[in-house]
Amino acid sequence: MADRRPAPPDMISKLRSATPARIFLPRAGAGVTTRATLDFQLAHAEARDAVEERLDVDTLFDELTSRGLPAVRVRSAARDRRSFLLRPDLGRRLDDESRERLKSFAGDYDLAFVIAEGLSARAIARHAIPILERTLSSLDRTSWKIAPIVLAEQGRVALGDDIGETLGARLAAVLIGERPGLSSPDSLGVYLTFAPRVGRTEAERNCLSNIRPQGLAYDEAARKLLYLCNEARRRQLTGVELKDEAETLAPEELRAIDVKN
Amino acid sequence: MYGTTIRGTRYGFPDLKSLMAKATPLRSGDCLAGIAAASAAERVAAQMALADLPLSVFLNEALVPYEEDEVTRLILDSHDRMAFAPIASLTVGEFRDWLLSDAADEEALAALTFGLTPEMVAAVSKICRNQDLILIAAKRRVVTRFRNTLGLRGRLSSRIQPNHPTDDARGVLASAIDGLLLGNGDAVIGVNPASDSPEQCYELLRLLDELRETLNIPTQSCVLAHVTTTLQLMARQAPVDLVFQSIGGTQAANASFGIDLALLREAHAAALALKRGTIGDNVMYFETGQGSALSANAHWNCDQQTLEARAYGVARMFDPLLINTVVGFIGPEYLFDGKQITRAALEDHFCGKLLGLPMGCDVCYTNHAEADQNDMDDLLTLLAVAGVNYVMGVPGADDVMLNYQSTSYHDVLAVRRMLDLAPAPEFAQWLTDVGLGDARGEPQPQALPASFAPLLERA
Numbered sequence: 001m002a003d004r005r006p007a008p009p010d011m012i013s014k015l016r017s018a019t020p021a022r023i024f025l026p027r028a029g030a031g032v033t034t035r036a037t038l039d040f041q042l043a044h045a046e047a048r049d050a051v052e053e054r055l056d057v058d059t060l061f062d063e064l065t066s067r068g069l070p071a072v073r074v075r076s077a078a079r080d081r082r083s084f085l086l087r088p089d090l091g092r093r094l095d096d097e098s099r100e101r102l103k104s105f106a107g108d109y110d111l112a113f114v115i116a117e118g119l120s121a122r123a124i125a126r127h128a129i130p131i132l133e134r135t136l137s138s139l140d141r142t143s144w145k146i147a148p149i150v151l152a153e154q155g156r157v158a159l160g161d162d163i164g165e166t167l168g169a170r171l172a173a174v175l176i177g178e179r180p181g182l183s184s185p186d187s188l189g190v191y192l193t194f195a196p197r198v199g200r201t202e203a204e205r206n207c208l209s210n211i212r213p214q215g216l217a218y219d220e221a222a223r224k225l226l227y228l229c230n231e232a233r234r235r236q237l238t239g240v241e242l243k244d245e246a247e248t249l250a251p252e253e254l255r256a257i258d259v260k261n
Numbered sequence: 262m263y264g265t266t267i268r269g270t271r272y273g274f275p276d277l278k279s280l281m282a283k284a285t286p287l288r289s290g291d292c293l294a295g296i297a298a299a300s301a302a303e304r305v306a307a308q309m310a311l312a313d314l315p316l317s318v319f320l321n322e323a324l325v326p327y328e329e330d331e332v333t334r335l336i337l338d339s340h341d342r343m344a345f346a347p348i349a350s351l352t353v354g355e356f357r358d359w360l361l362s363d364a365a366d367e368e369a370l371a372a373l374t375f376g377l378t379p380e381m382v383a384a385v386s387k388i389c390r391n392q393d394l395i396l397i398a399a400k401r402r403v404v405t406r407f408r409n410t411l412g413l414r415g416r417l418s419s420r421i422q423p424n425h426p427t428d429d430a431r432g433v434l435a436s437a438i439d440g441l442l443l444g445n446g447d448a449v450i451g452v453n454p455a456s457d458s459p460e461q462c463y464e465l466l467r468l469l470d471e472l473r474e475t476l477n478i479p480t481q482s483c484v485l486a487h488v489t490t491t492l493q494l495m496a497r498q499a500p501v502d503l504v505f506q507s508i509g510g511t512q513a514a515n516a517s518f519g520i521d522l523a524l525l526r527e528a529h530a531a532a533l534a535l536k537r538g539t540i541g542d543n544v545m546y547f548e549t550g551q552g553s554a555l556s557a558n559a560h561w562n563c564d565q566q567t568l569e570a571r572a573y574g575v576a577r578m579f580d581p582l583l584i585n586t587v588v589g590f591i592g593p594e595y596l597f598d599g600k601q602i603t604r605a606a607l608e609d610h611f612c613g614k615l616l617g618l619p620m621g622c623d624v625c626y627t628n629h630a631e632a633d634q635n636d637m638d639d640l641l642t643l644l645a646v647a648g649v650n651y652v653m654g655v656p657g658a659d660d661v662m663l664n665y666q667s668t669s670y671h672d673v674l675a676v677r678r679m680l681d682l683a684p685a686p687e688f689a690q691w692l693t694d695v696g697l698g699d700a701r702g703e704p705q706p707q708a709l710p711a712s713f714a715p716l717l718e719r720a
Contacts, residue, residue: 015439015720019425019432022657022669023439030674032657040634040657044666047628085593085629086289119629179592180628181664210426 020183043182050177050185052081055117055124057151063129069136070148072105074098074163078154091156093198094163102166105148111139111229112147112169112196116155120177123188127211127218128175131188134222135173139229157191157205164196171232172196173225178209187212190221192228194238204239206232265310272306278324280314281380282564283307284387286604290552290565290595297564308388312354316345319380325561325571330512331522336378336574344376353384360385360397370401374577374617379510379570382612386566394607395647401614402648405582406541407502409447409479409687411650412619417682418651419673420583420621421446424662428455430468434720436656437472438713442697443670444677444704445654447688448583448621449503449546451483455662462486463499470500476695476712479687481538481582483546488520488528495531503546503582504532510549510571513559522575529579540687543582548623549573550587551605552595565595566605570612577617583651584613585621590665592627599636602626606640610647621651625667634658634666641668645676652676674704 012024022040026033057073064071075098078090094102115128136146147167152159157174164172171194178187188211193200206228211221232238263280264273274280282296284307291297298304320340325333342349347369348356359365386394404412411418423436433452440446450469454462462484469482481502484491488506495501506525507518515521525545532544549572554560560568569586576584586609589602596602606622613620624641626632641652658669676682683689692698695710 011717015435015717018429018435018720019656020661021423021425021432021436022659023436025657025671027671030671030678032669032671036657040659043659044628044633051629086597087293088594089293179664181661182628182659182666183661184664215426 040182046185047180047182050120050122050180053121055121055153057153060115060124060128060151064149064151067129067133069132071151072102072148073151074102074153076152076154076156076159081154084154088156091154092158092162094159094166099162099166102150102163106166106168107147108145109147109167109169110145110233111171111173112150112164112167114150114152114155114160114163114172114174116152116159116174116176118156118176118189119179120186120188122186123177123212124175126186127188130218131175131190131211131221131225134218135225138222138226158200160191160193161196161198161200164193165198170195171229173229184210184212184215187215190225192225192232192238194232194236206238206242263310263314265306265313267302267306267309272303272310274307274310277318277322278561278563278567280307280311281324281384281387281567282562284311284384285564285566286387288551288565288595288601288605289593289597290555293594294555294560294562294565296562311384312352312357312388314353314384316351316353316356316381317349319378319384324380324563324567325511332510332512332515332571332575335522335578336380336571339375339578340378341375344373346376348373348376353381354388356381356385357388357393361393365397365400367400367402370615371617374615377615379574379612379616380567382615383567383570386570386608386611389611391604391607391643394611395643398611398614398647403614403617403619403650405543405580405619407481407538407543407582408540409685410540411448411582411685413686414648415682416685417645417649417673417677417680418448418685418688419445419654419670420448420651421450422453422653422655422660422667423450424453424455424660426455426662428452428461428465430464431720433465433468434472434716437469438716438720439656440654440670441476441478442704442709443654443674444684444692444698445670445673446478446480447685448651449481449483451485451505451546453485453663457486457490459490459493462490463494463497466494466499466501472716475716477691479691485546485548488524492528492531495535500537501532501535502537503544504528505546505548507548507553508572508575509553509557509559510568510575511554511559511561514554514557514568515575517557517559525575525579541582543580543619545579545581547576547579547581547584548587549576549584549609550591551609552591555595556591566608569609570616573613573616573618581619583621584618585623585651586610586613587623587625589626589630589632590623593630596630598631599626599633599639602630602632602636603640603643606644607647610644610649614648619650622649623653623667625653625665627665637666637668638672641672641676642679645680645682678703
């Protein structure tokens with residue numbers, strides 16, 4: 001018959017260290033203990049708060065301009081959080097006033113950065129400037145004409161198409177707060193689209209996901225973004241074709257390409 | 262043209278699909294598509310008009326054009342008129358009454374299976390209350406087999422979902438061991454790979470197969486990669502028990518998933534040829550969810566619940582071991598809150614069962630939906646009462662790779678205890694044999710069988 005014995009604590013902690021998943025939770029009958037239950041509730045509360053939080057656009061605008069980065073503020077056609085959640089189509093296009101304002105900034109740009117809160121303003125508040133600074137400091141500004149940074153309220157990824165097209169940019173990089181997970185309420189994503197215009201599909205973009213200190217670290221994220229920007233310009237495309245190639249390259253080769261560019 | 266007059270007000274519906282859409286209980290996805298009823302009264306008017314419609318109408322008017330959609334062709338070409346005969350003269354409303362009656366027993370419902378089209382089942386679900394959806398579905402058990410027997414009355418199975426953000430082998434193993442110790446995993450031990458790279462998926466398949474072999478568990482494993490990846494891996498003799506694929510209810514929705522019926526047939530044949538099942542040959546695993554067609558702009562202005570039922574019309578041609586709706590994963594623009602998620606899950610389970618499918622459900626929500634774990638507790642209990650075949654076991658209900666919340670290993674234990682349900686018989690026996698469970702398969706606290714030792718060393 002079976003030999004049963006309690007799992008030794010050191011074995012359990014070893015298993016726990018192998019994954020961020022909530023394993024070996026202390027049991028109370030068929031359920032889990034009060035503490036484990038409330039830990040979960042706290043994580044969910046933080047994720048919910050992250051979804052509801054609004055981006056402090058004034059502060060971010062000041063932080064950008066104080067770093068010598070010109071910025072412009074816009075809004076999507078979604079007026080509030082509820083319409084943002086229920087009407088993805090509204091979050092993908094500019095409201096009329098914003099489009100008019102943006103037209104006065106139109107020009108001949110190689111790259112436009114868009115910062116949109118998406119589903120986590122917290123992600124933007126924490127990680128947008130670090131990523132932006134690292135990326136901009138490595139871009140050769142004589143060969144890359146950068147548009148004013150666009151700060152977008154209630155924006156989804158595809159808002160970058162409307163913005164990029166209105167500005168006349170050849171490439172748009174949208175920094176956006178990702179859907180919060182229980183263990184990651186502040187995860188940032190970057191979506192890169194070549195020749196942005198309204199109607200681009202997801203298959204025509206490249207994405208860097210889970211950017212935060214515990215996930216894809218700033219330096220690594222900026223390095224990958226630079227690689228994608230350079231390759232997008234060289235090959236005049238973004239999307240599935242670019243992705244396939246980027247993933248088959250070893251990290252060393254990625255670095256070599258960065259140096260070459 | 263369909264319509265009805267209520268106290269002097271005429272409500273008209275230009276075609277069958279708009280009637281179906283407006284008769285659908287409120288949900289955000291149909292509003293987003295611009296096809297929902299404009300008022301609560303119009304919704305009931307549509308339900309009244311729908312209730313008076315003969316079931317046979319659905320054989321004569323396709324919601325998605327026959328010529329342009331292979332799913333419609335599959336549904337209509339495979340309709341069994343002999344099986345349909347007993348209910349051929351009924352209206353949708355009379356069909357609901359019949360389903361609730363004692364005449365509709367388990368045998369009668371099983372005999373009816375291929376006489377029903379997805380659209381008929383969707384239609385009757387729209388005029389059912391939640392209680393009807395539960396009561397009727399509870400009469401219909403669908404049993405499938407691979408290495409164990411799933412779906413028997415008095416049983417509730419679960420999938421161990423040991424996902425890891427980077428597919429780390431130790432991490433996946435650690436989560437799977439925790440699930441087994443808690444009596445989960447009789448439906449499948451199934452990983453969603455973080456990367457669809459064939460090499461990574463091969464490694465995961467090997468890992469899960471070794472786990473199953475080492476512990477001699479009467480269950481099956483699955484890496485939920487795209488069907489084309491799994492086909493490649495089968496050609497390389499990877500240990501594939503089940504072929505997984507997400508499917509939708511229109512040809513265009515399936516195209517957005519990168520599949521068509523021919524590809525599914527090819528994969529089904531390849532999996533059957535491996536002959537890895539010991540007591541049965543149900544080798545497919547499908548996932549679905551309301552809203553997938555609309556999100557791919559492949560919905561033909563049909564409501565999302567009807568299209569979901571049509572996905573089941575696809576699934577049942579492949580005799581799957583497992584199929585589950587991932588009901589709350591898609592987000593609030595399709596199912597806004599706990600109420601809409603609950604309703605959709607009960608509809609999906611009902612429609613799937615009547616169409617002869619071994620329905621499971623990923624009882625779940627995202628953090629931007631108006632829902633929480635209490636809604637999941639409610640829904641899980643309702644589905645278990647309705648006789649759902651299996652649900653998900655996710656460590657602590659928190660999927661750290663897909664970033665959503667589902668049901669936990671403990672939730673499965675709780676519901677089994679509340680409703681006196683047991684795991685699949687072969688699996689329950691295994692739990693007892695290795696000392697993990699009592700005679701009912703209920704896990705014993707702190708039990709750690711000696712046979713787990715080598716695995717623990719590796720993890």
